[in-house]
Amino acid sequence: MSLEYINPADLPTPETYTQVVVATGSKLVFISGQEPEDIHGNLVGRGDLAAQARQVYGNLGRALAAAGAGPRQVARITVYVVNYERDRCLPIIEEARKTLFGDYKPADVVLGVASLSPGYLIEVDAIAMLD
Numbered sequence: 001m002s003l004e005y006i007n008p009a010d011l012p013t014p015e016t017y018t019q020v021v022v023a024t025g026s027k028l029v030f031i032s033g034q035e036p037e038d039i040h041g042n043l044v045g046r047g048d049l050a051a052q053a054r055q056v057y058g059n060l061g062r063a064l065a066a067a068g069a070g071p072r073q074v075a076r077i078t079v080y081v082v083n084y085e086r087d088r089c090l091p092i093i094e095e096a097r098k099t100l101f102g103d104y105k106p107a108d109v110v111l112g113v114a115s116l117s118p119g120y121l122i123e124v125d126a127i128a129m130l131d
Contacts, residue, residue: 003075003129005105014105016094021107023075027130029067033080033123034059035116049081049089049121053096056124061100069128071100076107080123084112093122 006020007013036044036052037059045051060077064070081089093110106126116123 003073016097016105017108018105019107021075023129025129025131029064029069029073029126029128029130031060031063031067031126031128033078033125034063035120035123043119046119047121050092050096052121053093054099056122057096057100060124060126064126064128067128067130069130071102072104073128073130074101074104074106074126075129077109077124077126079108079110080113080116081110082113082116082121084110 002024004022004024005018006022007018008020011019013019034056036055038044038055044055061071064074079093081093090110
């Protein structure tokens with residue numbers, strides 16, 4: 001598997017993600033949206049975006065491992081956030097994201113949404129590439 005990271009000179013260079021990721025490999029892994037739930041399906045961190053973000057990235061890591069993948073094989077993630085406000089939410093999300101990805105920066109999009117499941121503030125899905 002090979003991932004090529006491109007930040008074009010005529011686009012801003014992001015701090016937390018890569019503008020373009022070109023993936024070459026033989027197996028795509030699609031991870032469903034990971035919710036802020038514990039192993040029993042119970043909501044973690046009601047009303048607490050930081051706690052929920054840590055849980056979803058932890059769940060994402062476990063889902064990747066189940067497919068034989070790791071964080072550095074992720075080509076793209078999508079982050080869904082209820083009532084998203086960049087200045088308030090992004091630092092919290094990025095702190096949690098680093099617990100899984102460290103300095104690795106897959107392509108991503110952050111979407112503000114009106115709602116998820118009741119009480120849920122964040123959900124993250126992923127696409128990974130394996131040899």
